[in-house]
Amino acid sequence: MSRNILFVADPLDQFKIYKDTTFSMMREAQRRGWRIAACLPQDLTWKSGGVVAANVLQITLTGDAKAWYHVDIEESKALKDFDAVLMRKDPPFDAEYIYATHLLEQAEREGARVVNKPRALRDHPEKLAIMEFPQFVTxxxxxxxxxxxxxxxxxxxxxxxxxxxxxxxxxxxxxxxxxxxxxxxxxxxxxxxxxxxxxxxxVPQITEGDKRILIIGGVPAPFVLARIPQGTEVRGNLAAGGKGVAQPLTPRNREIAETVGRALAPRGLLLIGLDVIGDSVTEINVTSPTCFQEITEQSGFDVPAMFIDALEAELKKGP
CATH class of the missing domain: 3.30.1490.20 (ATP-grasp fold, A domain)
Structure with a gap:
């Protein structure tokens, strides 16, 4: 019996599938026989006497670079009827995002399995979450x-x-x-x-890259993506023109990542994107961490497979 997974994400037509992490998750899940559905946060609804539901698109990935998905059916479906619900909406972390987490938390009370947990998303705003780890902060x-x-x-x-x-x-x-x-x-x-x-x-070590360390199920992936600023730019972010270079995880970065993972994964944060410059943690990304495809393509290590493995292990634990 195939599993059903719902991605609460940005509009599918806006995906840049050559680099999109959510797409890579979908592709790996479909490869394993999962049925894929997607919706927007604004599609979530709740009515008294009922349960949290959404108008969802059941899709099949086609393998085509342009028309990359086919809509099989559009339907209203209760979130609790999915085996897993992945919250993958990009920031901004605004009032509407917070309202969506409250709806997702209600869905949890009704039996849905939501990743990352809605309460954990609210409790760990990405810039401010570093305050819990002052030993690693500039x-x-x-x-x-x-x-x-x-x-x-x-x-x-x-x-x-x-x-x-x-x-x-x-x-x-x-x-x-x-x-x-x-x-x-x-x-x-x-x-x-x-x-x-x-x-x-x-932190002058930004010249060596702003390292994205992926922590999956509390375990750091063995390769990171060093996002290196180009020209006179101070920002290493890929969206700001930084060059992404996959590198092996250093012993010091592993120590930092394992410390953060031990603390945060038990709170329902299955996926964390830790940003480290030198030995300093600058952000703890939990809403929609990226860089799966860049690390996989350059290092050969299959990050999407590691993530879906962790998700399947989490679902086996039961509610």
Missing amino acids: PTLVTRSAGAVRDFHAEHGDIILKPLDGMGGMGIFRVKQDAMNLGSIIETLNKDGAETIMVQRF
């Missing part, structure tokens, strides 16, 4: 205060400023010793004190 400040940012810059000289809800390197600024445009950058990011931002001491 000097960092989280604040709304412009004065506190200026004091931090005076102390450290070379800093990175970023919004808490960005992704793909969006809204990241570097300010060096000369403090050029610091005031304007603070105003842009914290909206005159209305929004909280993160400030970190610049």
Whole structure:
């Protein structure tokens, strides 16, 4: 009997399947005989007296690079009737995202198996989750205060400023010793004190890459993707033009990843994307960690297979 898996994700027509991690999960699941369905977060509904359901597309992957999926049927289906529900919606981590996690948590109460767990998604915002692991963090400040940012810059000289809800390197600024445009950058990011931002001491090892370490079922994958900034760019993010280079996991990075995995995996975070520059953890990505395809293609290690193995092992444990 085949399993049924639902991906709550972004629109299928927006997938760039040559690099999309959710697509690679779908492909591996279908290879194992799973039936694939997909929906958007806005397709989730609940009505009193009923259960959380969604208008879903049951699809088959075609193997064609352009028309990559075929819709078999569109139907309304209860989430509890799927063997697994994968929450793979990209940030922003806004109010609508949080509402979706509440609907998914209700579906859990009704018997659905949701990965990553909705409560864990809410409890681990990707920038702020690093606070739990200060031993691995470069000097960092989280604040709304412009004065506190200026004091931090005076102390450290070379800093990175970023919004808490960005992704793909969006809204990241570097300010060096000369403090050029610091005031304007603070105003842009914290909206005159209305929004909280993160400030970190610049880590020069960014030239060696911002390493994405995948932790699956609490275990780090043996290869990472070092995202190396190009030209004058300070950001290594692939979305910002960084070059992704697969590398073996170093002993120090393994130690960091295993520590984080031991703490977070038992909370229902089957998949974590740990970002490390040098020996410093900069983010803990739990919403829709990526880089499966880049690591697999360059290293030969099958990351999607590792993930589906972990998912199947999790489902065998029962509710």
